Amino acid sequence: MRAGRATRPPVRARVFTLGLFVAVSASTVAVAAPVVYQLTPTHSFVHFEWMHGGLSTLRGRFDKVSGQVRLDRANQQGEGQIEVRLDSVNTGRPTLDAALQQALSGTGDPPARIAFRAMEFEGDAPSVVRGELRSARFTVPLELRRKHFNCYFNPLLRREVCGGDFDAQLMPAAIGLDLHAAFGLAGPIQLRVQVEAIRQEETP
Amino acid sequence: MRAARLAVTSVLLPAALASAGAAAGAAELRFELDLVHSFVQFEVRHFDTSTLRGRFGPVQGEMRFDAGSGQGRVGLVIDTTTLDTGLRLLDARLRQPDLLDVAGHPQAFFVAERFRFEQGLPVELTGELTVRGVGTSLTLRARHMACDDPLPRPGRRCGGRLRG
Numbered sequence: 001m002r003a004g005r006a007t008r009p010p011v012r013a014r015v016f017t018l019g020l021f022v023a024v025s026a027s028t029v030a031v032a033a034p035v036v037y038q039l040t041p042t043h044s045f046v047h048f049e050w051m052h053g054g055l056s057t058l059r060g061r062f063d064k065v066s067g068q069v070r071l072d073r074a075n076q077q078g079e080g081q082i083e084v085r086l087d088s089v090n091t092g093r094p095t096l097d098a099a100l101q102q103a104l105s106g107t108g109d110p111p112a113r114i115a116f117r118a119m120e121f122e123g124d125a126p127s128v129v130r131g132e133l134r135s136a137r138f139t140v141p142l143e144l145r146r147k148h149f150n151c152y153f154n155p156l157l158r159r160e161v162c163g164g165d166f167d168a169q170l171m172p173a174a175i176g177l178d179l180h181a182a183f184g185l186a187g188p189i190q191l192r193v194q195v196e197a198i199r200q201e202e203t204p
Numbered sequence: 205m206r207a208a209r210l211a212v213t214s215v216l217l218p219a220a221l222a223s224a225g226a227a228a229g230a231a232e233l234r235f236e237l238d239l240v241h242s243f244v245q246f247e248v249r250h251f252d253t254s255t256l257r258g259r260f261g262p263v264q265g266e267m268r269f270d271a272g273s274g275q276g277r278v279g280l281v282i283d284t285t286t287l288d289t290g291l292r293l294l295d296a297r298l299r300q301p302d303l304l305d306v307a308g309h310p311q312a313f314f315v316a317e318r319f320r321f322e323q324g325l326p327v328e329l330t331g332e333l334t335v336r337g338v339g340t341s342l343t344l345r346a347r348h349m350a351c352d353d354p355l356p357r358p359g360r361r362c363g364g365r366l367r368g
């Protein structure tokens with residue numbers, strides 16, 4: 001017993017060796033680990049289109065969007081959340097902005113949140129993102145479909161940036177929105193989610 | 205950077221017939237752009253990732269056409285100071301003299317006199333877009349075009365969304 005123990009390295013040395021081995025393995029398989037990307041508010045907006053009177057198409061935008069996405073592109077998994085300040089709605093028409101704000105959120109309400117836990121991939125790019133849109137006043141399922149997606153190395157940030165355009169359709173009644181009589185807006189709302197997100201240094 | 209895609213969305217309000225002289229072209233319909241519902245938008249892909257969208261407007265203008273003779277004319281006046289991308293820093297940069305030069309050229313114009321019609325409605329407008337005093341040819345194609353009546357008639361609204 002005593003002789004056997006003497007032939008093995010001290011416990012501390014073994015733990016150190018094991019730790020080194022894990023660290024080396026982790027760095028070699030880093031591509032498979034989930035990576036956190038932080039949305040850049042300057043390149044992330046939720047745009048929407050809504051038919052007006054059967055004639056023109058209203059286009060509006062939520063200007064204050066933030067969030068975080070965790071992507072494991074090698075294993076085709078991802079999740080995340082996007083927060084949308086409903087009071088940042090901007091259509092170019094102040095009276096309509098006021099009506100939308102009043103219909104969608106109360107003073108002091110937290111931002112609406114698109115939370116998604118299910119992602120389908122085509123190759124290493126997300127193609128369908130499923131989740132829900134939740135605010136103080138409503139919760140509705142939401143399915144975002146990729147129109148475009150790409151990642152690149154941004155030389156100024158010296159980080160990888162991923163981003164794209166994802167579309168979803170939303171029925172106004174599902175979020176308690178009725179502006180038909182007052183503004184002639186009717187039919188499904190097309191959401192066009194523009195996101196760009198910067199890779200964070202290390203996964204926490 | 206790829207070329208920007210443009211979209212014009214507008215409601216056309218029926219304009220009063222100007223004078224008795226207009227009777228010669230009785231089949232011609234005249235409209236004024238509804239200032240509340242008429243905007244020009246643009247889209248530019250950013251670093252091959254997301255699509256940046258911006259807006260000018262409301263835009264002023266008028267349109268007249270006669271589907272029978274295939275004639276038409278549209279004139280839009282775009283106030284470049286109304287540029288809004290949702291990003292003030294970018295707006296400020298785009299307004300500078302080497303880009304849109306908003307101070308020197310507060311208006312951009314689109315004038316088209318070549319119309320193609322389908323089922324009585326204009327669906328393709330070819331003309332010239334003038335930005336910073338420099339003209340480029342531009343064709344806008346309707347993605348949606350409709351009137352309050354199935355066919356455009358005097359006194360009824362029309363509207364649509366066109367891309368170029």
